[in-house]
Amino acid sequence: MTDSAQQQPPVLTFEGKRYDLNSLPEELKELVRGLQVADAQLRMHEDTLKVLAVGRQSMAMQLNEKLQAVTPLAD
Numbered sequence: 001m002t003d004s005a006q007q008q009p010p011v012l013t014f015e016g017k018r019y020d021l022n023s024l025p026e027e028l029k030e031l032v033r034g035l036q037v038a039d040a041q042l043r044m045h046e047d048t049l050k051v052l053a054v055g056r057q058s059m060a061m062q063l064n065e066k067l068q069a070v071t072p073l074a075d
Helices: 026-067
Strands: 011-014 017-020
Touching: none
Parallel strands: none
Antiparallel strands: 011 017
């Protein structure tokens, strides 16, 4: 038995229902691909935001440390 004979057909699960992805019309397959790209882009940008937040926190800590040597203005 070959690997392709053992593979299950791709299944789309959407709103609690399962669909045979291969049997969907091309228009729907394109929508699925578009959603997959959008999901990947969202994950990438979420990761970018996490990196930016860590960098900002590090800069704020450095600023706080260096401001210790500076006399603040009187209230």
